[in-house]
Amino acid sequence: MIHVRTKFTRPDPGIVARLGEFSSATIHEAQGRKGALSYRIKPIDPSMSFCGPAVTVRAHPGDNIMVQVAIAYAQPGDVVIAAAGELAQAGSFGDVMATASQSKGLAAFVTDSGIRDSADIRALGFPVFSGSICIEGTVKETLGPVNYPLVVGGQLVNPGDILKGDADGIVVVRPDEAEEVIRLCQEREDHELYIRAEHRKQERSILEIHGLTEKLAAKGLLVES
Numbered sequence: 001m002i003h004v005r006t007k008f009t010r011p012d013p014g015i016v017a018r019l020g021e022f023s024s025a026t027i028h029e030a031q032g033r034k035g036a037l038s039y040r041i042k043p044i045d046p047s048m049s050f051c052g053p054a055v056t057v058r059a060h061p062g063d064n065i066m067v068q069v070a071i072a073y074a075q076p077g078d079v080v081i082a083a084a085g086e087l088a089q090a091g092s093f094g095d096v097m098a099t100a101s102q103s104k105g106l107a108a109f110v111t112d113s114g115i116r117d118s119a120d121i122r123a124l125g126f127p128v129f130s131g132s133i134c135i136e137g138t139v140k141e142t143l144g145p146v147n148y149p150l151v152v153g154g155q156l157v158n159p160g161d162i163l164k165g166d167a168d169g170i171v172v173v174r175p176d177e178a179e180e181v182i183r184l185c186q187e188r189e190d191h192e193l194y195i196r197a198e199h200r201k202q203e204r205s206i207l208e209i210h211g212l213t214e215k216l217a218a219k220g221l222l223v224e225s
Contacts, residue, residue: 005147008159011175020051022185030184035172037153048127049166052107060142061085076105083152084113088132091116102126
């Protein structure tokens with residue numbers, strides 16, 4: 001078995017940049033409410049956000065040797081995403097590895113396990129999304145695959161898939177669907193711009209603006225007179 005695959009197709013950086021203009025929630029809704037990683041995986045600072053192609057790594061729970069291997073082979077703009085058995089009681093990534101990742105130009109680090117040195121990483125400003133924060137360190141013993149398909153946060157992630165993360169969470173977009181997702185995101189943004197403007201006018205109720213009047217009547221909603 002080849003542990004580290006180095007040859008996979010990365011999406012066009014222009015497409016990644018355009019997709020990154022939209023929020024994770026907008027992308028999730030626009031592509032049919034699919035692709036959302038588990039709500040447990042969140043940024044260590046709500047201001048952190050990223051968008052980039054996935055470099056996938058399967059790490060043995062409580063072991064970060066393959067995470068370091070993945071960082072070594074990742075390219076600028078990549079997002080290293082690690083599936084580590086959702087082990088919360090482990091600080092598998094800290095400020096030293098964050099410095100290495102940031103210095104190399106990586107876009108973010110994501111794990112379903114834990115990280116540590118959270119205050120230092122926040123000060124560094126490198127986007128890190130994790131399932132937990134834990135002071136306990138990890139060992140460096142067990143080999144695993146890099147840039148193979150993996151399931152993390154309940155979603156299948158392939159190397160080269162586009163990941164968008166922000167305060168609300170992370171969503172996966174298939175590169176061959178990205179252009180259509182961008183179009184649908186823009187339509188959604190334009191519609192919400194109109195809806196917000198209608199709310200500010202205060203000429204119609206929220207139910208009228210959102211087209212819920214007839215639906216609620218059909219469901220038999222009764223309001224005290």
